Amino acid sequence: MSVYTRVDRPALEAFLHDFDAGLLVEYSGISAGIENTNYFVTTTQGRFVLTLFEQLSRDELPFFLGLMAHLAEHGVPTAHPLADRHGRYLGELCGKPAALVQRLSGSSVEHPDAAQCAAIGAALARLHLAGQSFPHERANPRGPHWWREASARVHDRLGPDEAKRLDEELAFQFAHRHDPLPRGVIHADLFRDNALFEGERLTGIIDLYYACTDALLFDVAVTVNDWCVTEKRELDPERTRALLAAYAAVRPFTPAEHASWPAMLRAAALRFWLSRLVDLYYPREGELTHTKDPDAFGRLLAAHVRGTPSLLA
Structure with a gap:
């Protein structure tokens, strides 16, 4: 979840326009992890995680986004992806496939009991x-x-x-x-x-x-x-x-x-x-x-x- 692709505010606002997610309030890069570019995104309607996929192809991504929705709908506590106005989970931002998912509450634990x-x-x-x-x-x-x-x-x-x-x-x-x-x-x-x-x-x-x-x-x-x-x-x-x-x-x-x-x-x-x-x-x-x-x-x-x-x- 490192930041490989820099997203500027106008580009993100244009991306959010395709979703019923409200207006952009703030966003920040997530430094943990190593595979994709991730940002925390806060809008007037909620908190989300934006992912730009750096390695996976557009053809591979429906598997993951569909799985996340399937698990969330079957009682597993996973983040449900947000569909755009056309019912699609997958969009494009800065030339990369991108998705917006729910930001779940809580935080990771470093020393689990x-x-x-x-x-x-x-x-x-x-x-x-x-x-x-x-x-x-x-x-x-x-x-x-x-x-x-x-x-x-x-x-x-x-x-x-x-x-x-x-x-x-x-x-x-x-x-x-x-x-x-x-x-x-x-x-x-x-x-x-x-x-x-x-x-x-x-x-x-x-x-x-x-x-x-x-x-x-x-x-x-x-x-x-x-x-x-x-x-x-x-x-x-x-x-x-x-x-x-x-x-x-x-x-x-x-x-x-x-x-x-x-x-x-x-x-x-x-x-x-x-x-x-x-x-x-x-x-x-x-x-x-x-x-x-x-x-x-x-x-x-x-x-x-x-x-x-x-x-x-």
Whole structure:
């Protein structure tokens, strides 16, 4: 959610004219995240988030905007996109595809407790169940095929030990694929900065622009790897149990998912280790950008290799 495209006030006012959103009061760029340009927008009729899509094509975007509307209409706390006067969710601003969505209340939590982890676990399970009735599919663009491509890009930049660890993990993952696992729509990026809370109450799940069709357990692993990790880059037992138990109370895990959990935790850590390495060595220019530390997921992956608990120990 960095700012790559500068939006001036007249251009934004012209864009808003196509929506029944009132007159522009103020707007400001959002510096968190790395993929799209985002602004907070306040009008005389409400508060919104404006997104200009920097990587996704116009043809890809109906999947995400339709999914957001579907989930919101099925009781999942996601931001519903705003339709313009012609009933379209997708417009254009500064030469980029753009959308306006509801701005949900609350704020992200940097240090979630067990109750907040339980809330996100239950909500993720409800998202997975609601996604079963969404009629469209999208392959995971950061799946195993991308792991190979990303590894080739960064391999020569790594030290010998890191390169060896990467090669060994790729070999392990391609020997442990998870095709028989339950599949469906996943968020694929449900980190702490993509959920909003008011105290212990979850008010929103945001930024679904990595959403795709994949193993539901991979989504659980991605979420656990961020919400339940300690400063030492290991899983905190209490928060992990809280998240997994709350999830399983809504959608119980299958025997195959229990068996695949250790490898899936490693797969989720590998995916974000690689993406952060790519961002580090091949940065994109932007007005407000920041690169996240890849070592955080490199260390977490190493911890998972040393040993992981069972799915609901």
